[in-house]
Amino acid sequence: MAVGEVFKGEVHPVAGVRLAAIESGIRYKNRLDLVLVEIEAGATVAGVFTQNAFCAAPVKVARKNLHDTDSRYFLINTGNANAGTGEQGALDALRCCQSVADIARVDIREVLPFSTGVIGERLPVEKIVAGIPLAFTSLDESSWEKAARGIMTTDTRPKLVSRRIDVEGESVSITGIAKGAGMIKPNMATMLAYVFTDAAIPRKQLKEILGRASDKSFNRITVDGDTSTNDCCMLVATGKSSVAVNAEIESAILGVFQELAVALIKDAEGASKFITVHVEQGANSKECLAVAYAVAESPLVKTALFASDPNWGRILAAVGRAGLEDLDIKAIEIRLGEVQLVSGGEVSASYTEALGQREMDRDEITLTICLGRGDSVETVWTSDLSLDYIRINADYRS
Amino acid sequence: MAVGEVFKGEVHPVAGVRLAAIESGIRYKNRLDLVLVEIEAGATVAGVFTQNAFCAAPVKVARKNLHDTDSRYFLINTGNANAGTGEQGALDALRCCQSVADIARVDIREVLPFSTGVIGERLPVEKIVAGIPLAFTSLDESSWEKAARGIMTTDTRPKLVSRRIDVEGESVSITGIAKGAGMIKPNMATMLAYVFTDAAIPRKQLKEILGRASDKSFNRITVDGDTSTNDCCMLVATGKSSVAVNAEIESAILGVFQELAVALIKDAEGASKFITVHVEQGANSKECLAVAYAVAESPLVKTALFASDPNWGRILAAVGRAGLEDLDIKAIEIRLGEVQLVSGGEVSASYTEALGQREMDRDEITLTICLGRGDSVETVWTSDLSLDYIRINADYRS
Structure with a gap:
């Protein structure tokens, strides 16, 4: 199940980026499971990575390589996360990178590895290495939808967002793909997401833009409060459009990030509802987020949402346990859509x-919580907790 | 569904305590829903209450009354939590207390009200007040099992624990009841639990013993991470045995608390497994608890436990996101029962x-996580996350 519709707009290629997605049989047959992205020399690349202490081997390798130099290739496999695999995991990730570097005649540090799937099993390096030559011959500028499919695990549909804006008579493209349906609460980092633009953005500035954009998108979503070992988000600026970055471009990049983040939640494991938790009038951002996550991660609130039950007592209880000092219950207002639940x-x-039920019956629901103690505002997106979430996670070794 | 067996030992009355449970039709017909506990004058009484900022009206009244004087009566109703009910809720709680005080000819402050059930609906005071006379005439020393049934909501079975120990030739009884199956993560407080002893314990010392005992029992359990608006735990010492408190009695009290806390988890909503999460070798208690709760509250770990899937990668990922600084992955050891999963x-x-599967197939599972960075140890008890948890909470307005 998933909420709403998939992205149906035009997909704009990004000059300087070619992609390929192939079937290499890592875990399942007849499934796209290996994606290669080629970035022309001269692009700038920034990345943020999971804060999970047990980050996977490819995350360590990618973080180090990106620190050393701008990247030319991303190699992404599904079916195996290469996490909890110790020293062998690092060697396996490096072998895959070396295979790409040999064919492309680049330095191994210019190749970043990404893996997603089952934790704790050894990466099937031979299958990946065997698939890499086909990936190279398949590279083209238009395989975005195929690449979006190629990075899916429990996702039921690809996440692809594309925009084109005109800046001073030149057009700038921003196109991104992402995956992730469970184990989602990025912590100062994100799920697997790759966003590309042909704008020209110096490396330092690209890193800052990535930080701000991921903070207001992937770092504001939660499915189950679980932070993956493999979260990564990459932002690439090829500079091919010859347009220099400005506020409008940054705003468009943020828009693509937010659309991808929302797409992840709409396809969250078992999701039948898409929930926006909006906290207003907080003393600061931190307490707004504490309240938003207490509500967004409450199993009782999430099952009530699944049941379309306007059980506002559960929302009130979740706000009350968020740990805010001196919270004045009499200042609290809670709205469900446009309907005032609590004042x-x-x-x-x-x-x-009847009013509450009408709002609850919708697929997309906004909960607004006004704290009445300041001007801070934060928004978090989440899904409901459904029978299908349990079925998927009880049945699937992910 | 529930795990293991109910308490089957002998139930020891506590001299100086009489109980009654009656049907007053608060929410359902033919259901025990009103419990009255009478405590003889001269007893000491201590209580801990929910830390939820939106604590219910009866919690505010009980906390204040207990501060003013030792209590003579507990009046406990199910079916309605009298939470989120504003000033009217406080007036309603006081009216119920006044009714008890009038019949018993005690000060209203000697009566403590407790409510559990649906949040946000007005307390049906008339039904309760109409039932109180029958409750008085039904009081006796042996109605423990009936009282344990009378405080149940989504519980599938009563929680009653009783012990008798010999101290210097005299016998001391400790008998307690508790309720709670969901919205359980007490925060420096507990669910509804009432423990009585005929030992003599001065008020100040009783409060300290209650703090230590609840901290190592009800404050170490979690079903869904949700802290109720109505949690309370009361400890009463009637002094009728003429035995003064000593370490042995405190240890027996802690034992009763822990047995009741375990009983709550074994009957948690939808529970098919009882899980002990044991964290060893932490630098301090705080970080042990952070790791224990990260694991015990991870929906992915809990669904894997429901599926009897020894998916250790999910456990490792939960440990990794617990927020411990400088956690050395190479020092970590994880055991499932006696089987070493991770080193x-x-x-x-x-x-x-096969080894992992054998342990996972059990009803009662112990996860041990050794952090390798100190001597601190903490234990948390939890349940799995099952299809029945969702069904119960999607179907039931609680």
Whole structure:
């Protein structure tokens, strides 16, 4: 199940980027599971990585290689996360990189490895290395949708977002792909996401833009509060458009990031609802996020959302346990869509079950919580907790 | 569904305590839903209450009354939590207390109200007040099992634990009841639990013993990470045995607390497994608890436990996101029962899926996580996350 529609707009290639997705049989037959991305020399590359202490071998290799130099190739496999695999895992990731570097005649540090899938099993290096030559011959500028499919695991549909804007008479393309449906609560980092633009953005500035954009997109989503060992988000600027970065381009990049983040949640494991938790009037950003995540991660709130039950008591209880000091219950207002649920810490005089039910029956629901103690605002996106979430995670070794 | 067996030992009355449980039709017909506990004058009483900022009206009243004087009566209703009910909720709780005080001819402050059930609906005071006279005439020393049933909500079975120990030739009884199956992560407080002893314990010391005992029992359990608005735990010492408190009695009290806490988890909503998460070799208690709760509250770990899937990668990922600084993956050891799953941050050389499966198939599972960086130890108890948890919470307005 998934909420809403997939991206249906035009996909704009990004000059200087070619992609390929092939079947290498890593875990399943007849499944795209190996993606190669080629970036022309001269591009700048920035990345953010999982804060999980047990980050996977490819994350360590990618982080180090990116620190040393701008990247020319991304090699992404599904079916195996190469996590919890110790020293052998690092050697395996490096062998895959070496295979790409040999064919492309680049330095091994110019190749970044990414893996997603089962944790704790050895990476099937031979299958990957055997597939790399075909990946090279398949590279082209238009394989975005195929690449988006090639990085899917429990995702039920590809996540691909593309925009083109005109800047001073020149057009700039921003196109990105992402994957991830469970084990999602990025912590100062993100899921697997790759966004490319042909704008020209110096490396230092690219890193800053990536930090701001991921902070307001992938770092504001949660499915189950679990941070993966393999989260990565990469931003690449090829500079081929000869347009220098400006505020408008940064804003468009943020837009692509947010659309991809929302697409992840709409296809979250078992999701039947897409929930926006909007916290207003907080004393600071930190307490707004504490409240937003307490609500967005409450299994009781999430099952009530699954059941379309306007059980506002569970929302109130979640706000109350968020750990805010001196929270004045009488200042609290909670809205479900446009309907006021709670004011003054108790059920609103204008509220009726019928009004609440009408809002709850929608596929996309916004919960607004006003704290009445400041000007800070934060938004977090999440999904409901459904029977299918349990079925998927009880049945699938991911 | 529930794990293991209910308490089957002898139930020891506590001299100075009488109980009654009656049907007052608060939410359902033909259901025990109102419990009255009478404590003889001269007893000491201590209580700990929820830290949820939106604590319910009866919690506020009980906390204040207990501060003013030792209590003579507990009045406990199910079916309605009297939470999120504003000023009216406080008035309603006081009206119930006044009704008890009038019949018993005690000060209203000697009556403590407790409510559990649906949040945000007005307490049906008339039904409760109408039932109180029958509750008084039904009071007796042996109605423990009935009282344990009378405080149940989504619990599938009563929680009752009783012990008798001999101290210097005199016998001391400790008997307690508790309820709670969901919205369970007490935060420096507990669920509804009432423990009574006929030992003599001065008020100040009773409070300290309650703090230590609840900290190592009800404050070490989690079902879904949700802290209720109505959690309370009361400890009463009637002094009728003429035995003064000593270390042995405190240890027996802790034992009763822990047995009740374990009983809550074994009957947690949808529980098919009882899980003990044991963290060893931490630098301090705080980091042991951070790791224990990260594992015990991970939906992915909990669904793997439901599926009896020895998916150790999910456990490792949860440990890795617990937020410990400078965690050395190579020092980590994880055991499932007696089977070593992980050592040196990767799968143990001696581990086989068959060994893991054998441990996972059990109803009661102990996960041990050794951090290799100190001497601190903490234990947390939890349940799995099952299809029935979702069904119960999607179907039931609690």
